[in-house]
Amino acid sequence: MNRYTNVALPTELTKKIDEIVKDSNLGYKTKAEFVKEAVRSSIREISKYKH
Secondary structure, eight states: OOOOOOOOOOHHHHHHHHHHHHOGGGOOOSHHHHHHHHHHHHHHHHHHHHO
């Protein structure tokens, strides 16, 4: 079972995320889905430079 942790984001950033999620052409259904994918992408990029 997955466990979750809450993260606080600035309101302006969440408004931009909401705009992206509302654009159904981009494939995101929820704000959480977008944020998880953004974090995963960042981790992959950082990992490239660590090795």
